[in-house]
Amino acid sequence: MPKPPRIAIAGAGLMGRAHAAAFQACGAEVVAVVDRDRDRARALAATCGAAARTTVEEALREEPDALSICLPHSLHFDAAMAAAAQGVALLIEKPHCTSLAESRALRGACDRHGVLAMAGFTHRFLATSRRLKASLAAGDLGTVDLVVDRLVANALGDHAPAWYRDRALAGGGIAMIGMIHAIDRLQWLLDSPVTDVLARTRPPAASGAVEDTALAILCFANGAQAALVAHRSPVPGHERAHRYEVLGRRLNASVSIGSFDRQELEFVGPGAPARLEVTDDQPFVTEVREFLAALAEGRPAQPDLAQAELALAVVLALYEAERTRRPVNLREFLAAAPGTPP
Ligand SMILES: NC(=O)c1ccc[n+]([C@@H]2O[C@H](COP(=O)([O-])OP(=O)(O)OC[C@H]3O[C@@H](n4cnc5c(N)ncnc54)[C@H](O)[C@@H]3O)[C@@H](O)[C@H]2O)c1
The missing domain is CATH 3.30.360.10 (Dihydrodipicolinate Reductase; domain 2)
Structure with missing residues (x-):
C-alpha cells in the first residue's frame, strides 16, 4: 500500500483547522502545524499527532510532500516560495498572492522546481x-x-x-x-x-x-x-x-x-x-481530494495558479x-x- 502523503499546515486558524480535517478525512498524514501563536499550533497539532512549529522553515524540516497555506494573505508568498524551492507541493488559500509581481514570481518558481500548486477557490x-x-x-x-x-x-x-x-x-x-x-x-x-x-x-x-x-x-x-x-x-x-x-x-x-x-x-x-x-x-474534502489525486498522479490540479492570477x-x-x-x-x-x- 502506498504511504499516505505527508502534509504541513501553515496557519492554525479557521482555514488551517478546516484543511487539517479535510486532509485527515482523505487519509493524508498531517506531520506539522505552523502558527506564530505557539498555543494555536499546539492545539491543532495535538488533534492530528503532528509537530507544532512557529515558522514555515521549521515545518519544512519535517519533509512534507505538501504545504497547505492558510495564513494572512501577504504571508502566502514567502511561505510558498520557501516550499517550492524544496520541491514541496502547494495548496494555497485564496488570494494566493496580493500582487501580480509576486504571483508571476511564484508561478515561475513552481515551474522551475516542477511543483504542483493549487489555489483554494472552494x-x-x-x-x-x-x-x-x-x-x-x-x-x-x-x-x-x-x-x-x-x-x-x-x-x-x-x-x-x-x-x-x-x-x-x-x-x-x-x-x-x-x-x-x-x-x-x-x-x-x-x-x-x-x-x-x-x-x-x-x-x-x-x-x-x-x-x-x-x-x-x-x-x-x-x-x-x-x-x-x-x-x-x-x-x-x-x-x-x-x-x-x-x-x-x-x-x-x-x-x-x-x-x-x-x-x-x-x-x-x-x-x-x-x-x-x-x-x-463537504467542499474542503472535495477540494483536498482533487489536490491529493493530482499529487499522486503527477498531474496539474485546478484551479491552478494561472487561474488564481486571473482572479487576483x-x-x-x-x-x-x-x-x-x-x-x-x-x-x-x-x-x-x-x-x-x-
Ligand atoms: N476558502 C474559504 O472558504 C476561506 C474562508 C475563510 C478564509 N479563507 C482564507 O484562508 C486564509 C486564512 O484565513 P483564516 O480566516 O483562517 O485566518 P485566521 O486568522 O483564522 O488564521 C490565520 C492564522 O495564521 C496565524 N499567523 C499569522 N501570522 C503568522 C505568521 N507570521 N506565521 C505563522 N502563523 C501566522 C495566526 O495566528 C492565525 O492562527 C486566508 O487566505 C483567507 O482568505 C478561505
Missing part, C-alpha cells in the same frame, strides 16, 4: 457550483447574458480576525477576501475570462482603509456581463451569504450559498430541472478602476503589470 467544489457547471457546459441555460452576484458578510460574526481589516496583511477589503471567490467562480462557470472592469468601493482605496463595500461590473470575453456587490455589514447577526443568478436565454439559475453546508440551486424556465437543496456538502488581477483591476474612476481593460492591465508571466 466555491468550485460546492455541490451547487458543480451541478450548475454541468448544466452550463451542456448548454441547458442557452447563451448567458447576465450574472447578478452578491455577498453580504457580517463584520462582527464569530470569525473575523483583526488582520481582515489590515491592508498590509490582507491586501484589500471585502473584494480581496470575499468577492474574489465570486470572480473565480464566474470565470470558471462561464469558461470565459473577464475582459473589462468598472468599479466603486467604499471607503475608496485612496483612503488607506480597506473597503467594506465593493461594486463591480465585469465584462467577459464571451459577451456575458456581471454585476457584483460585496458588503461587510456592521449589523450583528447578519448571516454571511453569497447569492447569485445566472440569466440565460433558455433557463435562469438562482443559487444561494448562505453557508457551505446549506446551499440551494433553482432553475427557472420551461422544462427546468428540479431544485437542488444541499445540507451535507480582476480584484486589482477593480481597485485601479476605483482609483482612476475609469474602466480597466484586463489585457492592458496585465501587460502593464510588473513581473514576467512564466
Whole structure:
C-alpha cells in the first residue's frame, strides 16, 4: 500500500483547522502545524499527532510532500516560495498572492522546481457550483447574458480576525477576501475570462482603509456581463451569504450559498430541472481530494495558479478602476503589470 502523503499546515486558524480535517478525512498524514501563536499550533497539532512549529522553515524540516497555506494573505508568498524551492507541493488559500509581481514570481518558481500548486477557490467544489457547471457546459441555460452576484458578510460574526481589516496583511477589503471567490467562480462557470472592469468601493482605496463595500461590473470575453456587490455589514447577526443568478436565454439559475453546508440551486424556465437543496456538502474534502489525486498522479490540479492570477488581477483591476474612476481593460492591465508571466 502506498504511504499516505505527508502534509504541513501553515496557519492554525479557521482555514488551517478546516484543511487539517479535510486532509485527515482523505487519509493524508498531517506531520506539522505552523502558527506564530505557539498555543494555536499546539492545539491543532495535538488533534492530528503532528509537530507544532512557529515558522514555515521549521515545518519544512519535517519533509512534507505538501504545504497547505492558510495564513494572512501577504504571508502566502514567502511561505510558498520557501516550499517550492524544496520541491514541496502547494495548496494555497485564496488570494494566493496580493500582487501580480509576486504571483508571476511564484508561478515561475513552481515551474522551475516542477511543483504542483493549487489555489483554494472552494466555491468550485460546492455541490451547487458543480451541478450548475454541468448544466452550463451542456448548454441547458442557452447563451448567458447576465450574472447578478452578491455577498453580504457580517463584520462582527464569530470569525473575523483583526488582520481582515489590515491592508498590509490582507491586501484589500471585502473584494480581496470575499468577492474574489465570486470572480473565480464566474470565470470558471462561464469558461470565459473577464475582459473589462468598472468599479466603486467604499471607503475608496485612496483612503488607506480597506473597503467594506465593493461594486463591480465585469465584462467577459464571451459577451456575458456581471454585476457584483460585496458588503461587510456592521449589523450583528447578519448571516454571511453569497447569492447569485445566472440569466440565460433558455433557463435562469438562482443559487444561494448562505453557508457551505446549506446551499440551494433553482432553475427557472420551461422544462427546468428540479431544485437542488444541499445540507451535507463537504467542499474542503472535495477540494483536498482533487489536490491529493493530482499529487499522486503527477498531474496539474485546478484551479491552478494561472487561474488564481486571473482572479487576483480582476480584484486589482477593480481597485485601479476605483482609483482612476475609469474602466480597466484586463489585457492592458496585465501587460502593464510588473513581473514576467512564466
Ligand atoms: N476558502 C474559504 O472558504 C476561506 C474562508 C475563510 C478564509 N479563507 C482564507 O484562508 C486564509 C486564512 O484565513 P483564516 O480566516 O483562517 O485566518 P485566521 O486568522 O483564522 O488564521 C490565520 C492564522 O495564521 C496565524 N499567523 C499569522 N501570522 C503568522 C505568521 N507570521 N506565521 C505563522 N502563523 C501566522 C495566526 O495566528 C492565525 O492562527 C486566508 O487566505 C483567507 O482568505 C478561505
